[in-house]
Amino acid sequence: DQQVKQNSPSLSVQEGRISILNCDYTNSMFDYFLWYKKYPAEGPTFLISISSIKDKNEDGRFTVFLNKSAKHLSLHIVPSQPGDSAVYFCAARSGTYKYIFGTGTRLKVLA
Amino acid sequence: EPEVTQTPSHQVTQMGQEVILRCVPISNHLYFYWYRQILGQKVEFLVSFYNNEISEKSEIFDDQFSVERPDGSNFTLKIRSTKLEDSAMYFCASYRDRNYEQYFGPGTRLTVT
Numbered sequence: 504d505q506q507v508k509q510n511s512p513s514l515s516v517q518e519g520r521i522s523i524l525n526c527d528y529t530n531s532m533f534d535y536f537l538w539y540k541k542y543p544a545e546g547p548t549f550l551i552s553i554s555s556i557k558d559k560n561e562d563g564r565f566t567v568f569l570n571k572s573a574k575h576l577s578l579h580i581v582p583s584q585p586g587d588s589a590v591y592f593c594a595a596r597s598g599t600y601k602y603i604f605g606t607g608t609r610l611k612v613l614a
Numbered sequence: 615e616p617e618v619t620q621t622p623s624h625q626v627t628q629m630g631q632e633v634i635l636r637c638v639p640i641s642n643h644l645y646f647y648w649y650r651q652i653l654g655q656k657v658e659f660l661v662s663f664y665n666n667e668i669s670e671k672s673e674i675f676d677d678q679f680s681v682e683r684p685d686g687s688n689f690t691l692k693i694r695s696t697k698l699e700d701s702a703m704y705f706c707a708s709y710r711d712r713n714y715e716q717y718f719g720p721g722t723r724l725t726v727t
Binding site for chain 1: 655672
């Protein structure tokens with residue numbers, strides 16, 4: 504049941520450039536989307552979210568874009584920093600209580 | 615800064631044994647979750663808990679699993695008879711209300727031998 508998909512398992516970007524992480528979903532009833540960052544041996548850390556009624560949300564270096572017609576969201580990190588190297592998960596809220604995560608994209612920012 | 619804590623950090627158990635994983639959510643949070651992540655795979659929703667009852671559970675959360683909030687601060691996940699395929703990282707998460715993000719604990723690594 505792959506309702507939330509991150510098709511790129513890994514991504515490498517040069518420091519200072521833009522990182523773009525993508526996420527696709529199948530369920531049009533999702534009303535809230537989130538991005539999490541995860542370091543090894545730690546729990547996911549919330550980065551940024553977006554409601555389904557918006558198409559963009561920005562917080563510092565992080566911007567999330569939502570294209571509802573394409574059922575696609577993306578996370579832009581600019582400029583990318585070595586400390587951004589981690590696994591990034593997108594997640595979608597289904598109903599009131601359930602969050603469905605994607606498979607993750609491992610981002611490596613090269614110094 | 616308040617944080618979600620989990621104990622133990624690593625639990626090794628034999629197949630068929632019962633395990634209890636413990637979590638202390640952030641004190642003013644009202645919604646509580648358990649997730650698991652099998653090595654190299656995605657984070658999977660197990661169960662959500664609100665107002666002292668399960669609000670939603672996944673197909674993974676079968677009769678072998680149960681959750682409890684015994685004393686108003688701890689939130690536990692019990693697996694009655696562990697199987698090899700229960701080996702995973704188990705994450706607890708909590709949040710205050712639907713407009714706020716979930717805070718995750720550091721996880722408990724469960725190894726079933």
